[in-house]
Amino acid sequence: MPSLPDRARIVIIGGGVVGCSLAYHLAKRGAGADVLLLERHRLTAGTTWHAAGLVGQLRATQNLTRLAQYTTGLYRGLEAETGQPTGFRESGSLAVATTAARFEELRRGASMARRFGLEVRVLGPSEAAAMWPLMEARDIVGAVHLPRDGYVNPIDVTQALARGARMGGARIEEGVSVTAILTGNGRVAGVMTDRGPVRAEAVANCAGMWAHGLAAAAGVTVPLHAAEHFYVVTETIPELPPDLPVLRDPDLCTYVKPEPGRLLVGWFETRAKPWGMGGVPPDFSFGHLPDDMEHVAPLLEAASRRLPVLERTGIRLFFNGPESFTPDDRYLLGEAPELPGLYVAAGFNSIGIQSAGGAGRVLADWILDGHPPMDLWDVDIRRAMPFQRNARYLRDRTVEALGLLYAMHWPFRQPETARGVRRSPIHDRLAAAGACFGEVAGWERANWFAPPGMRPEYEYSYGRQNWFAASAEEHRAVREAAGLFDQTSFAQFVVEGADAEAALNRICANDVAVPPGRVVYTQWLNERGGIEADLTVTRESETRFRIVTAAASQTRDFAWLRRHLPPEARVAAWDASSAYATLSLMGPRSRQILSALTSEDLSNEGFPFATAREIDLAYARVWATRITYVGELGWELHMPAEYAPGVFEALMEAGAPHGMRLAGYHALNSLRIEKAYRHWGHDITDEDDPIQAGLGFAVAWDKPGGFIGQRALLARRGCSPTRRLAAFILEDPAPLLYHNEPIWRDGVMVGHITSGMFGHTVGRSVGLGYVGCEHGADAAFVTAGRYEIEIAGERFAARVTLKPPYDPAGARIRS
Incomplete structure (x- = not known):
């Protein structure tokens, strides 16, 4: 047995397709000699070996599609580069729809595909039937064909990546178990293995189903959970045509991969079976789970309706194997916010093969360059919240998560499982007023309010959904009278100390060297000028600042703040989000309503726009901030959480004579888009700079210190x-x-x-x-x-x- 080195610049944990892709791309960047990949058993032994091997290119966003396109191109040429066969076949894919709504979803996806540079065809039922002659097509209303999709052999493509990594100098050791991630001086220090410690500057956790437990032991949140995934492989089908595309029938939860003379038929059913609640066994290698015909029989029966040939064809293999899923069905990539130097690539939600090439490439860049090469917010691990490490939460969400891959991707669709994690102090009052809640970062937020006689439940469609008229009334109330929003989900950070101004001014593009009581709208930029955050900074005193940002970016923004405060500065920062509630009163009559509850001068002269002060309101003391995200006169009212119910009741009473209405986040969104207010993560990202985004007014171009x-x-x-x-x-x-x-x-x-x-x-x-x-x-x-x-x-x-x-x-x- 060769000796294990006691030191490596970069250690990769896990020899699945993702870990081997990372090693390959680090080697392509010239860092191969610095790479040590450790696999506890043999390469592909976790979940890679039993993957279906589908390679699709269209993803939910432009950058994820670019990465999937890159993966396809990589696999296409990998055998020629390494000499290792990959089984790559560019068969194309065909997705069929049996309802008008599904066909609209597919056609919207086709429009998106063209924008992202993919070759795509929208087909009628007869064209789809001609492409898949064994398919029952009488109920099909349309289809979409992506001719450059295909499939690979998962084991072979992983071995090809490993060979390419070794050719570039990387060292791959099988039969070495990583038992812990080592830390020191506030960052990663290496790994402990069953053959001793290995010191490292960077560690990449590509451990698949085991990534969650390994990270949690180091205080890092990697929210994923395993679920059983089922497929069958048929006996030989003599009449099977050659060159069939991969078939997807999401209305039947079914995918079909042609194999030589046979078919692999798999499912993403609506209610999944979570597995490994007590942790994934460390010796689970090349393993499969017990058959469950009762669970699969309805799925197989539905697939047989689409492909009648299945009714007269035997099953050669019935397979049940675990794969890991995340709470939002997007994988986890990047540097862990809790532990500098620890990188994660895990939770690939059954699309690990088609994601591995692109994910490995961008993570290699991230490790070597110190930042991601493109906007990766959709999969950035910094979107994860600490509560998502909770095992019960992960198990309950996984019941739903697997099936969402093929469920209708309705606009505004809300998860149904593992709800109620984070609630505002007035949640019950909003519910009693008819609130229909959505979820963001675990928060239950009122998206719209049902009028009397209407149930506060979504009826999804691509057209005007059932809440459209109700939200319109909320929108109009804000424009014409006043609307009251519960924005307790805001993330709020406090920065305090003698050097707080200087430290924040270095981080903020705008100038926060303002008098106490002023509010500054600003972006946080990276060294390339890209927008890392979009938020407000309120100066509460000479030495204290309050930062207010979005709920979804709480982890990311606080990590950015902490990592960019100078270590020698006399300043402290803490996340105060759980301490405060926020009620926002917006609209032309908001001044009259607030004036009934406070003796403060709320006039333009006495309380100008972009100012803040602590005021008496009803029986409470609140920080009133005159700012807006809807384009109307208004105030954000920040208060210790325990005061929120009383202030809410007072506002409801004072607002009633003025036509004030409760308003939800759908109205907030329609109001802000009419004002062209940007939303970080959609309209502005770390690839966009303030010049492109029209935000140059929020840049203090020549402020002292830069x-x-x-x-x-x-x-x-x-x-x-x-x-x-x-x-x-x-x-x-x-x-x-x-x-x-x-x-x-x-x-x-x-x-x-x-x-x-x-x-x-x-x-x-x-x-x-x-x-x-x-x-x-x-x-x-x-x-x-x-x-x-x-x-x-x-x-x-x-x-x-x-x-x-x-x-x-x-x-x-x-x-």
Whole structure:
């Protein structure tokens, strides 16, 4: 047995397809000699060996699609590079729909695919039947064909990646178990194995189902849970045509992979069977789980209706093996916020084969360069919340998570399992008022309020859902009278100390060296000028600041803050989110309502926009912040959580004579999009800079001491950006925008909608999106074009504006 080195620059835990891909890409970057991959048994022994091996390219976002495209290209050429066969076959894929709603989903996906550069065809029933002659097609209403999709042999492609990694100098050791992640001086220090410690500068946790427990022992949250996954392989089918595409029938929860003379038929059923609640056994290698014909029989029967040949064909293999799933069905990638130097690539939700190439490439870049090479927020591990380490939560959510892969991906769809994790102090009062709750970061948030006689439950569709009219009334109340929002889900951080101003001014692009009582809207930028966070900073005193940011980015933003505070600075930062509740009163009558509850001067002169102070309100002391995300006069009211019920009751009583209504997050979204207010993660990301996003007004270009990203921004200042964010208003009031709809300018595709909603004040759907032009997307270029937005394959005329569609001068917020 060769001796194990006691030191390596980079240690990779896990020899599945993802770990081997990471080793391969580190080697391609020239770091192979610094890489040690440790596999407890043999390569592919966890879940890789029994994967179906499907390689699809269309994912939910542009960057994830780019990574899937890269994976396909990598697998296509891997055998020629390494000499190791991969079984790669570019068979194409065919997804069929048996309902109008599913066909719209597929057609919207096809529009998105074209925007992302994929070859795609929308087919009618007869064309789909011709492509799959053994398929019963009488109930099919349409289909989508992606000709560049395919499949590989999972074991072979992993071995090819491993061979490529070794060719580049990486060392791969099988039969070595990692028992712990070592830490020291606040960062990763290496790993402990059954053959002794290995010191390392960076450790990558690619341990699949075991990643959760290994990370948890080091204080790191990696929320995933295993579930049983079923498929069968048939006996030989003599009449099976060659060159069939992979078939997906999501309405029957079924996928079908052609194999030489046989079919592999698998399922993503609506109610899954979680596995390994007490932890995944450490010696579970090349393992499978007991058959469960009772569970699978209805699925097999449904698949037989689609493929009648199954009724007269024997089953050669009945397989049940575990795979890991995350609470939101997106994998976990990146540097752990709790432990610098520990990287994670795990929780691939049954798409590990088709994700491994791209995930390995970008994680290699992240490790070597110190930052991700593109916007990866959809899969960034920093979206995970500490509570998601809870085993019961993970088990209960996994019951639903597996099936969501093939469930209808409705707009505004909410998870149904593991709910009620985080609730505001007035949750029960909102429920009694008819709130229909959605979930973000575990928070139960009122998305809309059902009027009397209506059940507060979603009825999903791609059209105007059942809450449309109710949310419209909430929207109009905010524009015409007042609306009260519960925004307790805000993340709030406190930064305090003698050096707090200097430390924050280095992190913030805007200038926070303002008098106490001032509110500053700002972005946090990376060294490349990309937007890492979008938030407000309130100076409460000479030495104390309050940061308010979105619930979804709580973990990410606090990690960014902590890591960029100078270690020598006299400053402390803590996450105070759980201590505070926030009620936001917005609308032209908000001043009258608040004036009935406080003696404070709320006039423009006495309480100008972008100011904050502690005031008496009803029987409480609250921080009142005059700011808005809806484009109207209004205040955010921050208070210790225990005061929220009393303040809420007082506001409800005082607001009733003024027409105030409770309002939810759907109304908040429609209001903010009419004002072209950006949303981090959709309209602005770490790939977008303030110039492209139209946020240059929030940059203190020449402030003393500078700020992170200043040099990169100054180099672009005065130059026309190659892409620019604009607002689009559809001419036709009927279609609805959500996101990712292609933008056409003079018949040329130039971008896609980043976020959209029906604007009840303008009476049309409004979307935000970037217009791109390699020669410069200046104002003249953007506004001169004739625009159309493509929705499910159909183009609709749209007007473009670089100003907010509603109240472009911003007079109402300062009224």
